[in-house]
Amino acid sequence: xxxxxxxxxxxxxxxxxCADILTNLSQSVSLTLGHIDDVIxxxxxxxxxTNPQFDRNRFRSWVLEKLELS
Numbered sequence: 888x889x890x891x892x893x894x895x896x897x898x899x900x901x902x903x904x905c906a907d908i909l910t911n912l913s914q915s916v917s918l919t920l921g922h923i924d925d926v927i928x929x930x931x932x933x934x935x936x937t938n939p940q941f942d943r944n945r946f947r948s949w950v951l952e953k954l955e956l957s
Contacts, residue, residue: 893937906953
């Protein structure tokens with residue numbers, strides 16, 4: 888099977904999706920920063936193998952900024 892190399896635009900879309908999921912989840916569940924980090928890490932674990940240039944810290948910052956937690 889063919890693996891597509893994900894680009895910065897893909898990662899930004901994934902980070903936006905991650906933030907949206909966390910925002911929706913936080914409306915019904917009390918999320919700690921630990922919970923948030925676990926979800927972000929799961930997204931990073933999915934993204935990292937698709938591109939050696941993937942930056943976990945940049946991804947995390949993007950999500951936290953969208954959540955207004957940075």
